[in-house]
Amino acid sequence: MVVDRSVEALNEACRSRGIRLTGQRKAISEVMARAQDHPSATDIHELVTRKHPRISLATVYRTLSVLRDAGIVEEHRFGEGRCHYELADGPHHDHLIDAETGQIVEFTDPEIERLQHAIAERLGYRLTGHKLELYGVRAGDADQG
Amino acid sequence: MVVDRSVEALNEACRSRGIRLTGQRKAISEVMARAQDHPSATDIHELVTRKHPRISLATVYRTLSVLRDAGIVEEHRFGEGRCHYELADGPHHDHLIDAETGQIVEFTDPEIERLQHAIAERLGYRLTGHKLELYGVRAGDADQG
DNA sequence: ACCTCAGTTGCGAATTGTTCGCAGCTGGTG
DNA sequence: CACCAGCTGCGAACAATTCGCAACTGAGGT
Structure with a gap:
């Protein structure tokens, strides 16, 4: 199901789309690349804080929106309130x-x-x-x- | 698709489940019975205010929850934030x-x-x-x- | 290596949709 | 007709997400 999960591939995908590569974005990509499940924005924020203690939840949301619009991640709204995210690096499922x-x-x-x-x-x-x-x-x- | 849309049928469904029939609830049932689309809670609230100018949005939400739990209405979360409601009086679709x-x-x-x-x-x-x-x-x- | 500036960030406040707490009201049963 | 569990309106609380803005920072050009 997963074609390529390396952080470098994600970074390259960003570069090729003119998305500026900041430390925060790289950290979020790293978290997404590692994720085996479908984390919510707060899940991702929590994980990213390990590397970037001062990263804002708003930045996580903004980055996820950018990656979503670029087709790099998919956003899902399962049942309840919050959104869940996953890499869009494989075939549709x-x-x-x-x-x-x-x-x-x-x-x-x-x-x-x-x-x-x-x-x-x-x-x-x-x-x-x-x-x-x-x-x-x-x-x-x-x-x- | 619609089996029975009469307000009386809805009221009876409530009675048979021990749901107390208040003026507000009857008005909400009436709106739902008439609805040809899939109104949101605020849509319903707006329509109900015609009959009950002082009805609270909270009451609409509470009533919809009651009806949902009783299997009388269905709650849908299409794409964006808010929920949409419809009578569950026909076959699944x-x-x-x-x-x-x-x-x-x-x-x-x-x-x-x-x-x-x-x-x-x-x-x-x-x-x-x-x-x-x-x-x-x-x-x-x-x-x- | 350094400058520059459009793009990015953190913060806290705003928004949106929904739920809660509580005091007062009311349907339906005896 | 009185009673009281259940219902209501109100405004505040909540949860998820977005916005406004001043400060900061990648990456391209020199």
């Missing part, structure tokens, strides 16, 4: 959220992608984006009945 | 949001429902809920090139 633990599982399904386009077309629209989230509990777990 | 106008089109697709279950199963989960939103622009409109 959707998410299944464990309703009990909040754990997020990534998956792809070409069939469902195709269907979404077909549905939009059927309704007279050209698909420009979509959001598919599945919520579930681990099969065979205690809460079955 | 998903939404396509016009990326330009914000207009919401409802649709159902048994195939996609089936696929979602299949995917969850494949990942070792039992599907308990899902969210599918398509974003698109009207095909053949100006912004094609």
Whole structure:
């Protein structure tokens, strides 16, 4: 799923798009590159403070917006209030959220992608984006009945 | 898509669940019954004020929560910040949001429902809920090139 | 190495959407 | 018709995100 997670690749992606490389941005890229989950802005802020104790949450938000607009990170709004972020460095995928633990599982399904386009077309629209989230509990777990 | 939209049916649904029927709640039910779109809490508040000029936005939120928990209305979080509400009085459907106008089109697709279950199963989960939103622009409109 | 300045940052305050605390009110039951 | 659990209005509290502004800093040119 991950094509290239090196910080240098992210920095290069920024340079190529004319995004100035500051210490804060490099630190955020580093955190994003390491992240195995889908951290929120405050999660990221907390992690980045290890390297940049005085970095502001606003800067984290601003940087994430810049990276989002550049197509380098993806922003997700799962269920509740806050946004979650992940690198957009692999092929498209959707998410299944464990309703009990909040754990997020990534998956792809070409069939469902195709269907979404077909549905939009059927309704007279050209698909420009979509959001598919599945919520579930681990099969065979205690809460079955 | 709509099975029964009469205010009396909603009131009865409340009574049968032990939800006390106040003037405010009846007015909110009335607004929801009439709504052809997917109004936000403030939309609903604004409409309800016609009948109850002193109703508080907090009451609207509280009532919507009560109705949501009772399974009488559904709460959606499309793209941006605020929640949108609709009666849960028909069969399940998903939404396509016009990326330009914000207009919401409802649709159902048994195939996609089936696929979602299949995917969850494949990942070792039992599907308990899902969210599918398509974003698109009207095909053949100006912004094609 | 140094200058320059547009772009970036930190701070705290503003915004937006939603919820809470509490004193007063009210539906529906006896 | 009285009672009281549950409901309401109000304004304040909250949470996530954005903004305004003065100070700072990368990276290109010299």
